[in-house]
Amino acid sequence: MSNALCMTVDVEDFYDGMAALGHTVARRAEAPKGLVSLLDRLEAQPTKPKVTLFVVGNYAPTVRDDLVAFAAAGHEIASHGPDHGRLPSGGLVEWLRKGRQLLEDLLGVPVHGFRSPRFDVPADSGLVRYRDELAEAGYQYVSDASRLGARSPVREIPVLSWRGLRIGGGSYQRLLPFSAVAAATQGAQQPAVLYYHSYDFDGTLPGLDAVRSPMLARQVLGRGRIAPIAWRLTERFGSETCDHATC
């Protein structure tokens, strides 16, 4: 029987993401715990969950040792783009391929999956062409919020949505009762793909004392709830990698 859940983690830098949106946020002074604390926690769970990390290529060298440890423990490394920008309107295949090759060269593992940084689909070329371009760039599956269906040359493993809400996201789960998140996971037609962010586990988020704007407050408040929700879900349902999921 396949697991009911695929836990995925987008591995990226919180501060770079804020800078891309035009906000400069002071980094917290304490040394971060690093992603290996997430790995230790997963290994300690009785269900032995396996997760997929969607890694931003230009951030990967910063956390290389942690990524190597994840891969060695049977977790999957996938691409979250060479950078955390929007999908480029020209040269998309090269951009996609670069994201994959950066990780393969750095870590020496094959990369089969892709998730775009913003779940976007290129506006000018559309979904059909985008799926073809993913295959051309060497990917076997995509995990985003769109579905082309049987015509797609790559497997589609979309994130969990429920009543129009992207409830698979930890950022949404922190705002909802746990029972609603668990019920949506349980009721999914195929493995429920949940997505979290590395900064919810690695100790790099700014402290509340650094919050200077309502926008940043929305980003940071309640994020402490996200990791415990992920632990409760993986303890109940287990987790398998997207690469192994039967969709």
Ligand SMILES: [Zn+2]
């Ligand atoms: Zn991201």
